[in-house]
Amino acid sequence: SVMTRWQKGLEDRAWNSIYLANHDQPRAVSRFGNDSQFRVESAKMLATFTHLLQGTPYIYQGEEIGMTNVAFDSxxxxxxxxxxxxxxxxxxxxxxxxxxxxxxxxxxxxxxxxxxxxxxxxxxxxxxxxxxxxxxxxxxxxINAAQALADPNSIFHYYKKLIQLRKENPVFVYGTYDLILNDHEEIYAFTRTLDADRLLVILNFSWNTPVFELPKNISFTSHELLISNYNVDDEDIRRITLRPYETRVYRLK
Structure with a gap:
């Protein structure tokens, strides 16, 4: 993928800027997610994507509350x-x-x-x-900031959790990136590894329910869910039926 080429190409050489939107582009959740039925879920998934890649994530104003494209009539x-x-x-x-x-x-x-x-x-x-x-x-x-601050399950508070995870876990910042699913049409999954600390990031970029299958060469004895945009049961993570725009981040031990 394009992202993998950049992630591996800059590894140990340079530092990238990670963003999905700016003043010259459509709103991220409208362009890459689903700004109607799955606005909250897809906005959280996209935030996970930008914050857990190697590089500095940029948040464009309004992105943290899931602001959408506008459809003026005239x-x-x-x-x-x-x-x-x-x-x-x-x-x-x-x-x-x-x-x-x-x-x-x-x-x-x-x-x-x-x-x-x-x-x-x-x-x-x-x-x-x-x-x-x-x-x-x-x-x-x-969709407004006051509403987002008042709702503990809002996109805004999800961003806060991601930022806190980056602050508390150096692997999110300095860990080596490795793509684990090649050319999947809907699921983007990768690991970040720093010494013995290894994270698994799973992102469903569609409104479908694709099945994620963890490659057999990735071994572990236990796993810990760090963040997700849905409620998740303690299940076998080697095969997961993902919900629309679902994302999960695990620590593999």
Whole structure:
């Protein structure tokens, strides 16, 4: 995979920056996850992905509460000059269907990442008492920082757990990366190893329920679940039916 090439290519040579979103990209949970039915689960899975690879994870504002793409109904609500020029060229000059072009903008437009931070369920999402430069995402009453802080099972608190794990376990920062499933279409799994400390990271990047099978060459006598985005029973981890966007991190002993 591309990630493995970077992880192994920089090993003992350089230090990478790990991120999924910025001001020029769509919201991570909308682009790589599922921002409707499995928004919370997929946002937690993506956070596990960025925080447990070798490198420094970057969190783009709003990512830690699962902010999503915005689907404005009118081109007049967008501000990105690139979007406006593209719309004019495709719709006004070439006659393409306006709804089709708006759907493309909804999925990939840069303004997805530029709507105001959603702080509260108050007017303008608590961002301002005035008129913001671009409209607030209408879902701010459901997705906002105040709600996330109040819910112990929120995406925000999951991020805190991941950060704490990185602080307490040097293997998350300095451990050697090894991919353990080659070219699986839905599951991304790898180990991080530092001396005798070894971690297993399992990530389901789909809404399906694929079966994870641990390669036979990975031996251990016991395992400890460190973090997961679902409730997990104490089961045999050599064969696991993963739920949509499920992630698990184990310490192998």
């Amino acid at each position: 081109i007049e609500d967008y501000r990105d000059v690139e979007i406006l020029n593209m719309y004019r060229e495709q719709v006004t000059e070439r006659g393409r269907d306006a709804k089709e072009i708006l759907n493309l903008i909804h999925a990939k437009g840069r303004d997805n990442a530029r709507t105001p931070m959603q702080w509260t369920a108050d007017e303008q999402a608590g961002f301002t008492t005035g008129t913001p430069w671009i409209k607030v995402n209408p879902n701010y009453k459901k």
